[in-house]
């Protein structure tokens with residue numbers, strides 16, 4: 001049995017609803033459906049979730065929400081009308097509006113996008129509707145209550161052969177609605193997959209899976225057919241986005257694979273996200289799985305003679321970062337030098353204080369700061385066994401005339417991270433991509 005989640009762009013209008021229904025009906029194993037709120041129909045359009053946040057802000061500013069709310073109603077009413085279903089949603093819309101006007105909170109407002117879309121989709125498919133507020137629970141401190149949710153949800157699912165469960169929200173112990181962070185319907189899909197004991201979590205979106213590189217940087221990159229959770233984490237951390245990061249944990253533990261699919265191209269196999277390399281059944285022989293990267297890093301380099309023999313040196317440096325509430329990204333070190341790579345925004349406004357503390361505490365010979373560093377991560381589980389991959393990466397980059405400022409091979413050996421000047425970032429990504437993908 002499969003759990004299927006459809007993102008906002010897959011449910012933006014009636015045309016997409018029809019497409020979604022035909023996908024679900026094409027496979028009887030697609031038993032439980034998680035919808036997002038209607039997304040953008042065209043690039044200048046506004047997502048319903050954003051319209052709901054806007055209404056909430058207007059209420060807070062004691063302004064009229066009539067116009068804003070009627071635009072939201074219009075989105076749902078036109079979907080119902082074009083689908084030709086016999087469903088009167090006006091009472092629900094009125095109830096939502098009144099609740100919002102009576103201070104039901106920001107998360108309640110945002111969650112109604114998924115709630116209303118779920119009602120319509122359940123009606124259209126002829127599936128049961130399970131309100132997420134009865135099955136997804138948060139703890140007092142706002143974290144997700146995994147045990148209670150899994151118990152209640154799996155019992156509830158047993159009562160329904162088919163059901164629609166709206167994504168993105170659940171309930172607090174005090175009975176108020178709480179949402180996950182933006183894009184959180186992915187998390188609901190993962191939670192439902194685990195509770196249902198699904199064989200597969202299909203996550204339907206508007207791209208044919210993960211691309212090997214960002215299409216805004218490398219033109220027309222190939223899609224990744226299979227990726228492990230571990231590799232995905234490395235690529236997502238470096239800026240590749242398709243799936244909410246927290247959506248991985250519930251299914252990962254249960255070893256349920258995720259298949260990223262394209263609603264607008266249902267024939268494309270998409271990307272399979274699997275627990276480990278042994279679960280990879282693809283025929284791909286590509287050594288690297290993907291490349292991702294980000295700009296906006298700074299390097300603080302500390303030099304001191306005989307640093308290697310000074311016990312506790314690293315701890316002192318890291319303690320200063322900790323005291324300033326800064327997390328470090330990488331820590332390449334030499335015999336007498338230690339560099340700390342941090343995101344530039346994290347040290348803004350704190351730089352003088354940090355530098356002064358470092359000087360005082362480490363008594364270093366020299367401390368310098370360099371900005372405008374970009375990091376590029378080359379990720380691939382097959383790199384562990386393939387000899388010469390690092391050499392190929394470095395050659396490709398240096399043949400393109402790019403100076404490598406930092407190298408860090410992750411201890412798991414599934415990633416190689418390069419630091420380059422920001423202005424070389426795009427060229428470095430392209431050079432590496434071309435080296436490995438002809």
Ligand code: ASP
Pocket residue numbers: 007008036037047049050113167168181182183184185186
């Ligand atoms: N509708 C919510 C958002 O726009 C959640 C989601 O789509 O996953 O963030």
